Amino acid sequence: MVARHAMLIEDEPNIAEAIRFLLRRDGWEVTTLGDGGVAEARVREQRPDLVILDLMLPGRSGIEILEALRATPDTAGLPVMMLTAKGQGRDREAAERAGADLFMAKPFSNAEFVAAARSLIRA
Amino acid sequence: MKRRSPVFLARRSYRLRRIRDAARLLPVAGGFLFLLPVLWAPAASESRDTAPDGIYLFGVWLLLIGAAALLSRPLVKDSEDAPASAEERG
Amino acid sequence: MPFNLLVLACVTYVAFLFLVAFVVERKAARGAARWLRSPVVYTLSLSIYCTAWTFYGAVGYAARSGLEFLTIYLGPTLVFIGWWWILRKLVHIGRQQRVTSIADMISSRYGKSNLLGVIVTVICVFAATPYIALQLQSVTLSFGVFAAAGTYGWAMPDTNSTALWVAAGLTLFTILFGTRNLDANEQHTGVVTAIAVEAVVKLLALLAVGIFVVWFVASGPADIVARIHASSISDWELVPSRWAGFTLLSGAAVITLPRMFQVLVVENSDERHLATASWAFPLYLLAMSLFVVPIAVVGLEVMPTGANPDLFVLTLPLSQGQGALAMLAFLGGFSSATSMVIVASIALATMVSNHVVMPLWLSLRPAQSVSGDVRRLVLLSRRLSIAGVLGLGYLYYSLSGGSSALAAIGLISFVGVAQMLPAMLGGIFWRGATRNGAIWGLGIGFAVWVYALFLPSFGPGAALPIDVFMQGPFGLDWLRPYALFGVQGMDPMIHALFWSLTLNTTAFTLGSLFSFPGPVERVQGLAFVNVFDTERAEPQGWVQGRAEPEALLVMAQRILGDEAALAFFEAQAQAQGKAGYLPDPVPEFLDALERRLASSVGAATAHAMITELAGRARVTVADLMRMAGETAQIMEYSSQLESQREELTRTARQLRDANEKLTQLSVQKDAFLSQISHELRTPMTSIRAFSEIMMEGDMPPEMAANYARIINEEAIRLTRLLDDLLDLGVLENGTVQLNLKLANLSELIERSLRAASHTRPERSFTIQRDLPAEQIFLRTDPDRLCQVLINLISNARKYCDSAQPELRLVVRQRGARVIIDVIDNGTGIPRDKQSLIFEKFARLTDQMRAGGAGLGLAICREIMVNLGGSVSYLPGQGGAAFRVTLPLRLEKSPHERAA
Numbered sequence A: 001m002v003a004r005h006a007m008l009i010e011d012e013p014n015i016a017e018a019i020r021f022l023l024r025r026d027g028w029e030v031t032t033l034g035d036g037g038v039a040e041a042r043v044r045e046q047r048p049d050l051v052i053l054d055l056m057l058p059g060r061s062g063i064e065i066l067e068a069l070r071a072t073p074d075t076a077g078l079p080v081m082m083l084t085a086k087g088q089g090r091d092r093e094a095a096e097r098a099g100a101d102l103f104m105a106k107p108f109s110n111a112e113f114v115a116a117a118r119s120l121i122r123a
Numbered sequence B: 001m002k003r004r005s006p007v008f009l010a011r012r013s014y015r016l017r018r019i020r021d022a023a024r025l026l027p028v029a030g031g032f033l034f035l036l037p038v039l040w041a042p043a044a045s046e047s048r049d050t051a052p053d054g055i056y057l058f059g060v061w062l063l064l065i066g067a068a069a070l071l072s073r074p075l076v077k078d079s080e081d082a083p084a085s086a087e088e089r090g
Numbered sequence C: 001m002p003f004n005l006l007v008l009a010c011v012t013y014v015a016f017l018f019l020v021a022f023v024v025e026r027k028a029a030r031g032a033a034r035w036l037r038s039p040v041v042y043t044l045s046l047s048i049y050c051t052a053w054t055f056y057g058a059v060g061y062a063a064r065s066g067l068e069f070l071t072i073y074l075g076p077t078l079v080f081i082g083w084w085w086i087l088r089k090l091v092h093i094g095r096q097q098r099v100t101s102i103a104d105m106i107s108s109r110y111g112k113s114n115l116l117g118v119i120v121t122v123i124c125v126f127a128a129t130p131y132i133a134l135q136l137q138s139v140t141l142s143f144g145v146f147a148a149a150g151t152y153g154w155a156m157p158d159t160n161s162t163a164l165w166v167a168a169g170l171t172l173f174t175i176l177f178g179t180r181n182l183d184a185n186e187q188h189t190g191v192v193t194a195i196a197v198e199a200v201v202k203l204l205a206l207l208a209v210g211i212f213v214v215w216f217v218a219s220g221p222a223d224i225v226a227r228i229h230a231s232s233i234s235d236w237e238l239v240p241s242r243w244a245g246f247t248l249l250s251g252a253a254v255i256t257l258p259r260m261f262q263v264l265v266v267e268n269s270d271e272r273h274l275a276t277a278s279w280a281f282p283l284y285l286l287a288m289s290l291f292v293v294p295i296a297v298v299g300l301e302v303m304p305t306g307a308n309p310d311l312f313v314l315t316l317p318l319s320q321g322q323g324a325l326a327m328l329a330f331l332g333g334f335s336s337a338t339s340m341v342i343v344a345s346i347a348l349a350t351m352v353s354n355h356v357v358m359p360l361w362l363s364l365r366p367a368q369s370v371s372g373d374v375r376r377l378v379l380l381s382r383r384l385s386i387a388g389v390l391g392l393g394y395l396y397y398s399l400s401g402g403s404s405a406l407a408a409i410g411l412i413s414f415v416g417v418a419q420m421l422p423a424m425l426g427g428i429f430w431r432g433a434t435r436n437g438a439i440w441g442l443g444i445g446f447a448v449w450v451y452a453l454f455l456p457s458f459g460p461g462a463a464l465p466i467d468v469f470m471q472g473p474f475g476l477d478w479l480r481p482y483a484l485f486g487v488q489g490m491d492p493m494i495h496a497l498f499w500s501l502t503l504n505t506t507a508f509t510l511g512s513l514f515s516f517p518g519p520v521e522r523v524q525g526l527a528f529v530n531v532f533d534t535e536r537a538e539p540q541g542w543v544q545g546r547a548e549p550e551a552l553l554v555m556a557q558r559i560l561g562d563e564a565a566l567a568f569f570e571a572q573a574q575a576q577g578k579a580g581y582l583p584d585p586v587p588e589f590l591d592a593l594e595r596r597l598a599s600s601v602g603a604a605t606a607h608a609m610i611t612e613l614a615g616r617a618r619v620t621v622a623d624l625m626r627m628a629g630e631t632a633q634i635m636e637y638s639s640q641l642e643s644q645r646e647e648l649t650r651t652a653r654q655l656r657d658a659n660e661k662l663t664q665l666s667v668q669k670d671a672f673l674s675q676i677s678h679e680l681r682t683p684m685t686s687i688r689a690f691s692e693i694m695m696e697g698d699m700p701p702e703m704a705a706n707y708a709r710i711i712n713e714e715a716i717r718l719t720r721l722l723d724d725l726l727d728l729g730v731l732e733n734g735t736v737q738l739n740l741k742l743a744n745l746s747e748l749i750e751r752s753l754r755a756a757s758h759t760r761p762e763r764s765f766t767i768q769r770d771l772p773a774e775q776i777f778l779r780t781d782p783d784r785l786c787q788v789l790i791n792l793i794s795n796a797r798k799y800c801d802s803a804q805p806e807l808r809l810v811v812r813q814r815g816a817r818v819i820i821d822v823i824d825n826g827t828g829i830p831r832d833k834q835s836l837i838f839e840k841f842a843r844l845t846d847q848m849r850a851g852g853a854g855l856g857l858a859i860c861r862e863i864m865v866n867l868g869g870s871v872s873y874l875p876g877q878g879g880a881a882f883r884v885t886l887p888l889r890l891e892k893s894p895h896e897r898a899a
Helices: A013-025 A039-046 A062-071 A089-098 A110-122 B011-040 B050-081 C003-029 C039-049 C052-081 C087-096 C102-109 C114-149 C159-178 C189-217 C221-230 C240-256 C258-266 C273-290 C292-302 C309-319 C323-364 C374-400 C406-418 C421-429 C435-454 C466-471 C492-513 C519-529 C549-560 C562-575 C587-601 C603-614 C621-695 C701-733 C745-756 C782-799 C856-866 C894-898
Strands: A004-009 A028-033 A050-054 A080-084 A102-105 C741-744 C766-769 C777-780 C806-814 C817-824 C870-873 C881-887
Touching (some): A004 A013, A013 A028, A013 A110, A013 C701, A028 A039, A039 A062, A050 A062, A050 A110, A062 A080, A080 A089, A080 A110, A089 A102, A102 A110, A110 C621, B011 B050, B050 C052, B050 C221, B050 C273, C003 C159, C003 C189, C003 C323, C039 C258, C039 C273, C039 C323, C052 C114, C052 C240, C052 C292, C052 C309, C052 C323, C052 C406, C087 C258, C087 C421, C087 C519, C102 C114, C102 C258, C102 C603, C114 C159, C114 C258, C114 C406, C114 C435, C159 C189, C159 C323, C159 C374, C189 C273, C189 C292, C189 C309, C221 C292, C240 C258, C240 C421, C240 C492, C273 C292, C292 C309, C309 C323, C323 C374, C323 C603, C374 C549, C374 C587, C406 C435, C406 C492, C421 C492, C421 C519, C435 C492, C549 C562, C549 C603, C587 C603, C621 C701, C741 C745, C741 C782, C745 C777, C745 C782, C745 C806, C745 C817, C777 C782, C782 C806, C782 C817, C782 C856, C782 C881, C856 C870, C856 C881
Parallel strands (some): A004 A028, A004 A050, A050 A080, A080 A102, C766 C806
Antiparallel strands (some): C741 C777, C806 C817, C817 C881, C870 C881
């Protein structure tokens, strides 16, 4: 079985480190990016199975990247998980409007996170 | 933004306007009085008239200074009260 | 009287004037000079109208042509008692437009045309040169009188070297006190007060000689009248053309002479002083002329025939054995000469530097930017101009031989400066007057003056060949200098006056009627002619500019000096309701800035400089018409609706303000909570994730150690955040306990630098400090102040992106406040971010997470508020710059005081 590929766009190095550890242990191949500016191009180039996007990113916000991905047909169906540290209802709405498949508030439980990632692929 | 100035004025403003008129007229009167010797000097050619002429000129001069001093007081107050209000329409 | 004693007296007198000027400048700098700017000082300073020409020359004039000398004082008398007509308007315009000289005024009125400024400057220099020569001559002659009368076998000193010494001494005095600083208003309080003292001296001297003559030589007024009858002066007959002509001429000269314009308009500190001067100055003139005829009559009678009547004021007391009186008279004459030369050279130097040197520099400098300290250039050019003007005067003196009668030279100058009358009066009373008209009028008037009066004054055959006098140039009979257009038999002076002013006025009028003014000209024409009409919304000379405020600030700093420019920008920003130092480049601001600059370098130069920075954002004629249209419309409606609308607007504004405040508070609260949530959740996420991973056990020890380290790091970050938040809360509530004590600022800075050096220790900074200036003892909370300084210095260490990073710490004490500037040489903070950086959680680059939660500057700001001071961003310093201001002695915390 080919390893499932997740692309993680997150600027906090420690959080990225934790997520990478969790997903790798679950059998994922993980690419991490720290800057929002280049994220869209990287996604189009590498075609991951799952995109995990932080809401607040340097360069370009997560919502903007998501909207851009949903705007073109080839990435419109790509599973996207949004992460945010703000955890307010408004952010969740904005993410859902922009087309996020799943919204995860920080901090999260490791098990929940991995299960969510799996569920997005299977769906 | 008051563009229309009233046609008739209270006594005080009326007085002030006439004082301004007087201040404008003063140099005209002074010029006339200073030029007066031009009219009578050549006529009285033989008589020795430098001293009386001098006394006349200094007299007029002093008079004008006194008048200017009297006028300057209300005019300063005027410009303090209303800095240059309704100026050239008086 | 020994000659040495005379020199000693002169030197002592000048030293005394130095002292007066110096003390006054000091007082003025401390703002304690209110009484020095009284109407009396103003009136006395106007007395530079009475130069040595009056002091010595009037008696000579009277001895030659009887009462005609009075015309020179009657003209100014009429102008002053008629102040409501011209002077009031002139002074008002001068103050409103911050005019620096007569050339500036005319150039400013006609569209800020520098060409006009240059023309007027040239005319003034030409006209003033003989006049300055005249002063040198009179001082030299008076020295000569004493030398000749000396009983100590003192040979007549070399007159030329005396004149040279006098010129050099005056240059020194003028440079020292006329160009000490490039004052904002171009006012010289010290010099003006010294001039006022000299005015008293010369009046007292002349009155003393007069009283001596009337009551001690003659036996009272009646005797004098008798003597006048007997004297040859009574043979004088009034020449109507000269009588009327000279009255007009002197009236014109009193407002157009550069030195008179300087004291009358530029140095005026309060328009109300003019009301006093309107009668007091004529009174001064009257007192100066009162004893002229008696002195002349008695002099002619007592002195040997052939004695120079120009020096009777001096020789008469000497011949009567009154050495002390003669000395007083000498000092009077000396005062008249020196005061005129000082003010005239200051006025001319201002013109030369503003209208010749600055424009040249502007067009010749290599880069478009304004670099270097322009103020030093301006001051230097003024100093050189003063030396140049006095040098020209000396040259004229030594070339002309100083032989002609004093009165003639003075009148020649008068006719020269009178050429500016049409352009000036036309400019303030006639909106139709244009630049082209003024150029033509001035040019033709000046040419006629040079040809018909100035050149012939050197004598037939000297400057103009004799044939030209007899047959006219190229045999053109109708162009003879003394008989232009074949008009013969006129007095040469009246002839030149008549033709120059007539042709000047005609050219000015026709030129104005047939040319079309540019937009700036029309704006300025309206501003000058309707200067009292304050109700009219004055159209601005600028449309919304594209100028970068920071570039404007840099330029203003070069011209006005750092402190003055920052203060001006801060005030303007405040007026716009903005914090900080950078107002928006709206037309009002550009206008104000231009005026402020104009007061230093003249309107034309200031205008050119701003135009350069503001690009082509100039008004056009169409803009003007649109603005005028809008104004008219608004006026029509507003007269009816004014009161109700104002009421409504007021209420609406109050409601809006209240609503805005509430909304803002709510938005701020939401944003703050959201930010806190974010800042707390981020470290929590790592902690939770890694702790869960570790709880599962079963991992290599080095990995576990690594994850534990991360957990620990994030926990510390959380603690720091909470500390900062608590600190901020305490500071904002004002419940902070300040620990006030005396501390040496230098030590505090030292401490802060040491503490901050832990931030990015790998970078080595060049630190510039001024240790002597730092020796200030502050009463404040030293730990809190250090906290601010450490924060600012650490920020510089973190964010300064220069390859050779530098940190400058500038400390200044201003009264009871201390200013500390922390300046680095990086790219600084972009303008749109400058207002944000003091907000909580503001971080400019997210890459720099290590620095904390972005609360540092917010805390700094709150600390400074608690210390009774402020911290702000200082734009235009060539890097990021922060200014900390705090009181020298903080007694209680501001909150306690308020409580």
